[in-house]
Amino acid sequence: MIRAENVTKIFGSDPESAIPLLEENKTKDEIRELTGQTVGVNKASFDIQQGEVFAIMGLSGCGKSTLIRCINRIIDPTAGHIFFKHPERGEVDITQLDEEALRTLRKQNMSMVFQHFALLPHRTVLSNVGYGMEIQGRGRRDRQKAAQRVLDMVGLGPWGSSYPSELSGGMQQRVGLARGLATDAEVLLMDEPFSALDPLIKVDMQQELTRIQRELHRTILFITHDLDEAMRIGDHIAIMEDGKIVQIGSPEQILVNPRTEYVAKFVEHADPTGVITASTIALPLDSDKFVSGGERDGISYLHRQDLPNVRYGMDREGRLHDVQLDGQDVPVRRLEEVLEDESARPASSERTGLALTCGEDAVLRHILRSRLHSTLPVVVTNGDGRIRGLIDDPELINGILEKRGHIP
Amino acid sequence: MPNPPPARYRRWHAVPIIQQNWGSNRMGELVEFLRVLMTDPFGFIDLPVRQVITDIVNWIVATFRDFSRTYISPPVRGVMNGVQWGLSSVPPGAFILATFVLGWWAASWRVGVFSVIAFALIGFMGVWDQMIITLSLVVTAVFFCVLIGLPLGILSSRSDRFYGFMRPVLDIMQTTPPFVYLVPAVMLFSIGNVPGLIATIVFAMPPVIRLTNLGIRHVNPEFIEAAVAFGSTKRQILWKVQFPLAMPTIMAGLNQTIMLALSMVVIAAIIGAGGLGLEVYAGLERLNIGQAFVGGIGIVLLAMVLDRITQGLGEKAPGVRDRGE
Numbered sequence: 001m002i003r004a005e006n007v008t009k010i011f012g013s014d015p016e017s018a019i020p021l022l023e024e025n026k027t028k029d030e031i032r033e034l035t036g037q038t039v040g041v042n043k044a045s046f047d048i049q050q051g052e053v054f055a056i057m058g059l060s061g062c063g064k065s066t067l068i069r070c071i072n073r074i075i076d077p078t079a080g081h082i083f084f085k086h087p088e089r090g091e092v093d094i095t096q097l098d099e100e101a102l103r104t105l106r107k108q109n110m111s112m113v114f115q116h117f118a119l120l121p122h123r124t125v126l127s128n129v130g131y132g133m134e135i136q137g138r139g140r141r142d143r144q145k146a147a148q149r150v151l152d153m154v155g156l157g158p159w160g161s162s163y164p165s166e167l168s169g170g171m172q173q174r175v176g177l178a179r180g181l182a183t184d185a186e187v188l189l190m191d192e193p194f195s196a197l198d199p200l201i202k203v204d205m206q207q208e209l210t211r212i213q214r215e216l217h218r219t220i221l222f223i224t225h226d227l228d229e230a231m232r233i234g235d236h237i238a239i240m241e242d243g244k245i246v247q248i249g250s251p252e253q254i255l256v257n258p259r260t261e262y263v264a265k266f267v268e269h270a271d272p273t274g275v276i277t278a279s280t281i282a283l284p285l286d287s288d289k290f291v292s293g294g295e296r297d298g299i300s301y302l303h304r305q306d307l308p309n310v311r312y313g314m315d316r317e318g319r320l321h322d323v324q325l326d327g328q329d330v331p332v333r334r335l336e337e338v339l340e341d342e343s344a345r346p347a348s349s350e351r352t353g354l355a356l357t358c359g360e361d362a363v364l365r366h367i368l369r370s371r372l373h374s375t376l377p378v379v380v381t382n383g384d385g386r387i388r389g390l391i392d393d394p395e396l397i398n399g400i401l402e403k404r405g406h407i408p
Numbered sequence: 409m410p411n412p413p414p415a416r417y418r419r420w421h422a423v424p425i426i427q428q429n430w431g432s433n434r435m436g437e438l439v440e441f442l443r444v445l446m447t448d449p450f451g452f453i454d455l456p457v458r459q460v461i462t463d464i465v466n467w468i469v470a471t472f473r474d475f476s477r478t479y480i481s482p483p484v485r486g487v488m489n490g491v492q493w494g495l496s497s498v499p500p501g502a503f504i505l506a507t508f509v510l511g512w513w514a515a516s517w518r519v520g521v522f523s524v525i526a527f528a529l530i531g532f533m534g535v536w537d538q539m540i541i542t543l544s545l546v547v548t549a550v551f552f553c554v555l556i557g558l559p560l561g562i563l564s565s566r567s568d569r570f571y572g573f574m575r576p577v578l579d580i581m582q583t584t585p586p587f588v589y590l591v592p593a594v595m596l597f598s599i600g601n602v603p604g605l606i607a608t609i610v611f612a613m614p615p616v617i618r619l620t621n622l623g624i625r626h627v628n629p630e631f632i633e634a635a636v637a638f639g640s641t642k643r644q645i646l647w648k649v650q651f652p653l654a655m656p657t658i659m660a661g662l663n664q665t666i667m668l669a670l671s672m673v674v675i676a677a678i679i680g681a682g683g684l685g686l687e688v689y690a691g692l693e694r695l696n697i698g699q700a701f702v703g704g705i706g707i708v709l710l711a712m713v714l715d716r717i718t719q720g721l722g723e724k725a726p727g728v729r730d731r732g733e
Contacts, residue, residue, distance in 0.1 A: 103641065104639065118631055120634075135639050
């Protein structure tokens, strides 16, 4: 949907002078020393898929706010290209657009949500939400109806005739979000939208955004300085340091394989339980810690080296057939089923009498909780039911403490 | 071999003289030069400012007198007559009631009551008709100040170069003693209410320009960024964002303009403008202190009412909500 190629922004009297130095991989400080120019964004490249939330994470001053403003050219990038897949006109290079085309793009295809809300104080909430549509030239009636619908969606239906100053911070940002959504733009740029909110309200808003996004499938570029927020919201995360994108990946990839020390330092304090998935931490089937236990009636059995009394049978396709504890069949259930039925938590003596299976994308948090129902290793299966690996206590502990796994 | 004087002294225009005589009686020449420089430095140059300005004004008057009397006087006089006719055709009782409602609506019931008292006093002192004239002069002057000043203010806010040009002009307009431009006003427009009005418009306009400019420039850039992000044109930004948000500041400018207009309208009595100012002026001329004071009190009362009401309007302006945050 949006593809950035070496987007660079240099502030100063002679930005061009710094470009060759960037090519030589000089740092921000060296360039300031040599030319007096300040590097805002240093050759940022990324690719945002349609319908995903792409989070850019970095500390203040790392250039993330500059970068997001380059996308809709509130700030003109010094170099680089930004390609946008226009729904009608195919791929356009935003950096090459003239004033008029740029305004049309902002009107129809890209809207924005701001850190400090930037709601117009002299307009009512409804009229603020309708601002973008007003610029689009839509009629008053139509605009009010559409604005009311979006306002209902963010849960502020009855507040349309209030003024922004009468609303709390969280409510104001809901209005900001509604204004951004109301124009039906394909792309929503969000510049630290929840940073100015109280922690509790912030979590509310994150859930609200996730809910709305499930419904609307917009393409969202989300700026934040909070890694946990990025992990909760982002399908992909780009981490920025000193104007440079140092790593791009899924939350899990970043958590498990931080590419630089800087990223590692961030990740150290992140909460892994909602991010790391079963496939990452499972002991894979091809590991040498599995011992084959013979074959019977076309079912081959194997067990873990450290747990010889639990045997797993699988058919020729590699699908789980049965689980045996000390030679006795034990019932097998899906992890999701068990978790839904929270009240039926068994006594601890019964916890050995049940085996659980989970999908590859089950998150650590759910697997941990399942230990209340079953102490046997969790069997990880893929979509066709083939066994991928096992998760027992060592894998869980490694996953939480070391945030380490066998990720490709 | 005498050394030439060091380079940094060459700026002196006397240096060539010294250089010519260098070597002969050089010490004496130098001492004489320094003595003159210290005791009578202004003898070197005679700036003919007085003559130049007289020439300029004479040229302006000769060139523009016909133009100003055919094209500027009539609209100004027309608006003034219209306003005056409108105001004087309202019966005083209804007028006072209207000011009460206006004061109440714009500010508070206190201001309403105060307006009633003030206008009643003016009436009881027997200067109602003069007050109406003064009020119509002020309204007319303010009307033209806004008509001309607002666009200039907006232009100043959008172009640094234009504001750079406007600033000295505004300084001159505001700091030149009001008496000084009564004279060219008379020369261009003869005597009476119109030249008084012209002088008043020139004198009272700067605050509208300055504060419109200031108000628009001080609109929080966040709001402008938001407007840009949604694809607004410059004109849309101006009318939908900057102007409404600058409204409180512009209203403060309007308030100042009204006050300046009121003070100038009084001075303009010297060149034949009527109203309360004429009352003051005539009273002073005849050493009728009582009459002069009645006019003066009337002006003060009128000024206070206008001030309270326009301040109230300023606080009602939409952009004020910004400050509530």
